[in-house]
Amino acid sequence: MARTPRNTLSSELIVRTALDLMECKGTDGFSLRGVAAELGVGPMALYTYFRNKNDLYDAVRDHLMALLPAVPEDAAWPDQVRSVCRGLRLLMLQHPCLAQLLAGRPLSGHETARVAEGLLGVLRNAGFEPEVAARTHTTLFTYVLGATSWEIQMAAERRDPEAWRRLRTTMESLSAREFPTVVELAPELARTTGGDEQFDYGLDLLLAGLRVRTPS
């Protein structure tokens, strides 16, 4: 029966294969059976290493989070915050599946904690009280998550010609009498669905708001 030898599998290997599959087939096209097939193994073999699909998702997420660089030591805190947020966005853009892995599951895992530690440390060192630091951390994280998820979603839509055409036509069919501002700003809206500038704009708004509350 050409049974595969005994210790060919490992969590590491499975996670890497899963990640590869997600990147090339998209999070939707991803399946446990696909990973197993890629590894030349029955679907149930994976259950030796992961209790279910969600556990594998968590492992892949932590695997990706490990790629985030450490916070730069010698910089003013607003620049450190910017650096962390931009880093996370960049990683999400490089690995679009990360958006759904972050949004759909709670934060857990060693590397994920490392990232939180970095940002929280920056805020505490800047002099923010514990509660304000925590609130700010959540705000920044959810902003990055929302903005970048949206950006990725929009980019994907733009790549699918059918969906893109339908979107354009429905946009253009909007009554200029009923929705004058939307129609007027349609080009601007199309331009601001993503990109570095758009991301930094929102980030700078948050930082400007934070500056007002900066502790002495």
Place this chain on the structure above:
Amino acid sequence: MARTPRNTLSSELIVRTALDLMECKGTDGFSLRGVAAELGVGPMALYTYFRNKNDLYDAVRDHLMALLPAVPEDAAWPDQVRSVCRGLRLLMLQHPCLAQLLAGRPLSGHETARVAEGLLGVLRNAGFEPEVAARTHTTLFTYVLGATSWEIQMAAERRDPEAWRRLRTTMESLSAREFPTVVELAPELARTTGGDEQFDYGLDLLLAGLRVRTPS
């Protein structure tokens, strides 16, 4: 064979049934077959009204967006912005499926455009240039989306005792030497995963940042 009479179905009815099912079984437990069964009809009957599952999702999203109230006329623009953002969050909390419906698909549909028109109008009337208005709109929308999705996700996690217990234990098993700040702020972090205060904190940061750029 007791075939169901001819015009018992309609887009309206299907959308309402789909929404009911999503609310009580969650977006994951939702299925076309479930909707069809609820209506006492074969699965394929729905395809007369919707080309596929995603089309039905879009219809449900627009159906929900129709529930958003209009922007209050007599108020300063920051309060108008607050009102729109809070309204959207509230709607997402009342209908948790809306989070995934907004995040996973592009914006389209009449009611969705209405909401965008409201917010964009406020910003334009406040004197913001077209590009700034568009950028601000995207920023606000993605903040609300990210913050509220996260809040919903966390609340769901807290409701599942098994998942919640596992989360607590992994949190507590984090080395205080390696992650001092995370461990120190664990209670604050747990408290700031959602709630009106947390949402308003981030929203006020954005508005404070905006005030700096307010046109004369």
Place this chain on the structure above:
DNA sequence: CACCGTACTATACACTGTACGTTATCGGAG
């Protein structure tokens, strides 16, 4: 050598979305 835990396999179930071809019903034309 015998043994046992465990890494992997096989089979099976209850689902999913949806493509295809059929049939019965109803509104309108004659």
Place this chain on the structure above:
DNA sequence: CTCCGATAACGTACAGTGTATAGTACGGTG
């Protein structure tokens, strides 16, 4: 009133999915 064609709903089928359960062969240990 009768008839007919469009079409709403049907049944069947397919290629998938995650995973529960039970079985099997291999590797390290006694």
